[in-house]
Amino acid sequence: MATTLVVQLVLLLLLSVTQASAQEEQQPPRQVVRPGCQDKCGNITIPYPFGIGAGCYRDDGRGGFQLECDDSLPVPWLAVTGYGVQITNLSIGTGEAWAYINVTRHCYNSSGSIISRNGATPVPLINSHLLFSQARNRLVALGCPNLGYFVDTAGYYVSGCMSVCGPSKFTLPGSCTGVACCQSGIPAAVDYFEPYLLDIPKEQTDPIFYSNSTTCRYVFLVEAEWLNTKYTGGSLNRTDDFAVPVVLDWAVWNVRNCKAAKRNATDYACRSMLSHCVNSKNSTGYRCNCSKGYEGNPYLDDGCKDINECERKGKHTCHGACTNTPGSYTCQCPPGTSGDATRKDGCRPKDSFTLALKVVTGVSLGVFLPFFMSFWLYLGLQKRKLIRTKQKFFEVNGGLFLQQQIRNYNGTSKGTGGFEIFSKEELEKATNEFAADQVLGHGGHGIVYKGVLEDKTVVAIKKSKMMEEAPTTEFAREMFILSQINHRNVVKLLGCCLEVEVPMLVYEFVSNGTLYHYIHGSKGLDSDAALDTCLRIAVESAEALAYMHSSASPPILHGDVKTANILLDHKLTAKVSDFGASKLAPTDEAKMATLVQGTCGYLDPEYLMTCRLTDKSDVYSFGVVLLELLTRKKALYFDGPEEDRSLVLCFMMAVKVGQHQDLLDSQVRDEMRIEALEEITHLVVRCLNMSGEERPTMKEVAETLEMLRRYHSHPWAQADANPEEEQSLLAMEPRNANYKFTQDCVLDFEASSTYSYSL
Incomplete structure (x- = not known):
C-alpha cells in the first residue's frame, strides 16, 4: 500500500509538471495575485480570484475560491477549502482547474463474489464556483461485465454506461467503445459526483456475456484527453487503486450572466479596464478575459497588459x-x-509602371475624366446657386441695412459684445444640425433650440415658422432696436441669421423654464416663499414691460404677454421673452391696424374688435398673468363647464357678487392681509377693464405691485397695525370691496351673452 501511495505521488508530480509546461505560454510571469498574497503552492501558480488566506481570494458568499496549501509533503498538497478536492493546476484564460479524484473499485473471485472493494466516495462541489466540465470529462466503466453510473444529491441517476466482455481482438489499445471499457458524456451544471457499480451475478448471465471477464471493475469520472492518451487495453486486468485527473469549470456564479453582473460595479469581477465579460457555457455565471492583444489577470485592477x-x-x-x-x-x-x-x-x-498599365491608365482617364469634370462642374454650379440664394434671402430680410446700422453703432460688421449677424452654418453647428434633443420648446411662432456658440456661449435659437410680409428695412430696424433693450428682466436679443427664408433669432439662454411650468407644472414654487416669490416675479415682469413701453426709444409693444413668455433663471428672476409678436409703437394712424396675434385667454378684447395693438393691450394680458399668479389656475380650462373655461370671466363674475376671494390660492388668502388683497384685486380689475383708456399704465402697475410687495414683506404687516399705519404703508385710499361695473368695463354677465369676433 505504501508503494502504491509513492507511485501515485510521483505520478501527480509528473502530471503537474507536464501540465504546467504545456500551459507555460498561457501563464506568463506577470502579477496574478493580490499584493502580499502567496502566489504559488509548490510549482502550481495560484491566480486571483483563487487565493490562500484572508483577503487573498474573492469572497462573495460561495465557496471554491479559497484554497489551502500543505508544503510539508514531498509533493505539496493544494486543495479547495471545505471541499477536500486536490487541485493540480489553474487556468485564468480557459476558466478551468485540474483535480484528482479516486476511482471506485469492486474485485470478484472466479465464482463472481466480491472479495474486495473501496467504497463510493462522493465528490461534492455544491454551492461553490466549481462544476465538473461537461465538455472535457467522460464517465468511464472499466472491466467487464460492468454497469457503472453516478447519482445526484437526491440519489437520482445522472449518467452511466455498461461494458461487456468479448474476444480480445475487440479490446484494442486505446479503445473504450463498450467491450471491457465504456464511456459516456455528462450533462451540464454537474456539481455532485457519487459513483456506483452494479454487481452482475455470474450464474444469471449468458456465458458469452461473461466470458473473458476481468477480476476488478472500476467506475470513475476522468478527463477525456487522459482517456484517449493514457488508457491502453493492457490496463484492463489491473487490480489496484489509483486516482484520475478531472477538469473542473470555474466561473463567478453569484449572478446569472454578464448583463446582470455589470449592474453592480462594486461586485463586478472583471476589474481590469482592458478586459471583457464572457457568459459561462456550463451553467449560469460569467468569466473574465483580457481583451484581444492583452494578457494577464483580468480579475485584478490593471491586470491585463499589452502583448x-x-x-x-x-x-x-x-x-x-x-x-x-x-x-x-x-x-x-x-x-x-x-x-x-x-x-x-x-x-x-x-513592379515598374509597365506599358500595358500606362495604356490602361490612359484609357481610364480618357473615359472617366469628362465624367468627373461634369460632376465637379455640377457641384460648383449648385454651390454658386446656394450662395446666390443665401445672398437673396440676406438682402430680402434687410441684411444690408442691418449691417450698416451695426457699423454705425460700433464700427464693425460683427457686434462686439452686442448684436451679431450669424451665418446659417454657425447656428447649425451650435445646435448639432437642429437636432431633436436640442429643442427647448414649441411656440406659436416657431421652435426654440438650445445652442452652444464657438466661444462656448449658451444661447436659445428661435427658428420661426412664418413671417409677415413687411418692408425689409422695417424688419431690420425693429431687430436692431430690440437688440438695444438692456434690462435685467428682459431676455437679451443677441443676434439673428438672415441667410434663410424666415430669419432665425438668437437670444440669451435662460436656464430654469417658464413661469407657466412653475405655476402649473410638476416643479411648483417653493411653498415656504411662494407668495414672496410670486409678488417679486410680478414686479419684475411689470417693470420689464414698463421699461419697454416708457423707456425704450421708440416704445416697444410686446403683443403676446403670457406666463409661457416669462422665463425664470436659476435664482427665479423673471425675464420677459419671445418678441415674435412684438411691434414698435406705431407713429401714425395708418400703421395702427395690424394682423391680430397673441394667445387665446390673454388677448385684449378691445384689440380683437379694433385690430389696434396698444400699450394697454399688454396691460390687459399682464392682468391675466397676475390673475394666474394669484389663483394658480390656467387662463383657459377646456375640461370644465363652459362657464368656467375662462379664468377672466370667472373672476369678474366672482368679483361682481363679492366671492372673488374664493378663487384665490389658499396660500395667497392665508398670508396676504385683507387690505392688500383688496388692493391687488382692484389692480387686476383695472387691468382687465374692457376699455383700454380705463386701464392703468404698466408703470402704474409696476409701482402698485412694488408697494404691495414691500407691504407684505415689511415687519409691520405681520403685526396688528392700526388702520392709519396700514394706509400710510400702502400709500393708498381705503377701498370699498363692492366694485361697480359700467357698461364698458366687462361683458354682460347676467345676460350670459357670448360675443364672437371675426377678422
Whole structure:
C-alpha cells in the first residue's frame, strides 16, 4: 500500500509538471495575485480570484475560491477549502482547474463474489464556483461485465454506461467503445459526483456475456484527453487503486450572466479596464478575459497588459518591419517592396509602371475624366446657386441695412459684445444640425433650440415658422432696436441669421423654464416663499414691460404677454421673452391696424374688435398673468363647464357678487392681509377693464405691485397695525370691496351673452 501511495505521488508530480509546461505560454510571469498574497503552492501558480488566506481570494458568499496549501509533503498538497478536492493546476484564460479524484473499485473471485472493494466516495462541489466540465470529462466503466453510473444529491441517476466482455481482438489499445471499457458524456451544471457499480451475478448471465471477464471493475469520472492518451487495453486486468485527473469549470456564479453582473460595479469581477465579460457555457455565471492583444489577470485592477507581438515570433510571424501597437501590431514590407509581410517571401520589389498599365491608365482617364469634370462642374454650379440664394434671402430680410446700422453703432460688421449677424452654418453647428434633443420648446411662432456658440456661449435659437410680409428695412430696424433693450428682466436679443427664408433669432439662454411650468407644472414654487416669490416675479415682469413701453426709444409693444413668455433663471428672476409678436409703437394712424396675434385667454378684447395693438393691450394680458399668479389656475380650462373655461370671466363674475376671494390660492388668502388683497384685486380689475383708456399704465402697475410687495414683506404687516399705519404703508385710499361695473368695463354677465369676433 505504501508503494502504491509513492507511485501515485510521483505520478501527480509528473502530471503537474507536464501540465504546467504545456500551459507555460498561457501563464506568463506577470502579477496574478493580490499584493502580499502567496502566489504559488509548490510549482502550481495560484491566480486571483483563487487565493490562500484572508483577503487573498474573492469572497462573495460561495465557496471554491479559497484554497489551502500543505508544503510539508514531498509533493505539496493544494486543495479547495471545505471541499477536500486536490487541485493540480489553474487556468485564468480557459476558466478551468485540474483535480484528482479516486476511482471506485469492486474485485470478484472466479465464482463472481466480491472479495474486495473501496467504497463510493462522493465528490461534492455544491454551492461553490466549481462544476465538473461537461465538455472535457467522460464517465468511464472499466472491466467487464460492468454497469457503472453516478447519482445526484437526491440519489437520482445522472449518467452511466455498461461494458461487456468479448474476444480480445475487440479490446484494442486505446479503445473504450463498450467491450471491457465504456464511456459516456455528462450533462451540464454537474456539481455532485457519487459513483456506483452494479454487481452482475455470474450464474444469471449468458456465458458469452461473461466470458473473458476481468477480476476488478472500476467506475470513475476522468478527463477525456487522459482517456484517449493514457488508457491502453493492457490496463484492463489491473487490480489496484489509483486516482484520475478531472477538469473542473470555474466561473463567478453569484449572478446569472454578464448583463446582470455589470449592474453592480462594486461586485463586478472583471476589474481590469482592458478586459471583457464572457457568459459561462456550463451553467449560469460569467468569466473574465483580457481583451484581444492583452494578457494577464483580468480579475485584478490593471491586470491585463499589452502583448508585444513582435517579440513572439512563434505566434505572430512577420518577415518585414514589425511595430508593436496597443492591443495589436503592424507588419510592413521593407521600403522598395510590397506584398504580404506576414508570409515568407511575401514581400517583392515593386513592379515598374509597365506599358500595358500606362495604356490602361490612359484609357481610364480618357473615359472617366469628362465624367468627373461634369460632376465637379455640377457641384460648383449648385454651390454658386446656394450662395446666390443665401445672398437673396440676406438682402430680402434687410441684411444690408442691418449691417450698416451695426457699423454705425460700433464700427464693425460683427457686434462686439452686442448684436451679431450669424451665418446659417454657425447656428447649425451650435445646435448639432437642429437636432431633436436640442429643442427647448414649441411656440406659436416657431421652435426654440438650445445652442452652444464657438466661444462656448449658451444661447436659445428661435427658428420661426412664418413671417409677415413687411418692408425689409422695417424688419431690420425693429431687430436692431430690440437688440438695444438692456434690462435685467428682459431676455437679451443677441443676434439673428438672415441667410434663410424666415430669419432665425438668437437670444440669451435662460436656464430654469417658464413661469407657466412653475405655476402649473410638476416643479411648483417653493411653498415656504411662494407668495414672496410670486409678488417679486410680478414686479419684475411689470417693470420689464414698463421699461419697454416708457423707456425704450421708440416704445416697444410686446403683443403676446403670457406666463409661457416669462422665463425664470436659476435664482427665479423673471425675464420677459419671445418678441415674435412684438411691434414698435406705431407713429401714425395708418400703421395702427395690424394682423391680430397673441394667445387665446390673454388677448385684449378691445384689440380683437379694433385690430389696434396698444400699450394697454399688454396691460390687459399682464392682468391675466397676475390673475394666474394669484389663483394658480390656467387662463383657459377646456375640461370644465363652459362657464368656467375662462379664468377672466370667472373672476369678474366672482368679483361682481363679492366671492372673488374664493378663487384665490389658499396660500395667497392665508398670508396676504385683507387690505392688500383688496388692493391687488382692484389692480387686476383695472387691468382687465374692457376699455383700454380705463386701464392703468404698466408703470402704474409696476409701482402698485412694488408697494404691495414691500407691504407684505415689511415687519409691520405681520403685526396688528392700526388702520392709519396700514394706509400710510400702502400709500393708498381705503377701498370699498363692492366694485361697480359700467357698461364698458366687462361683458354682460347676467345676460350670459357670448360675443364672437371675426377678422
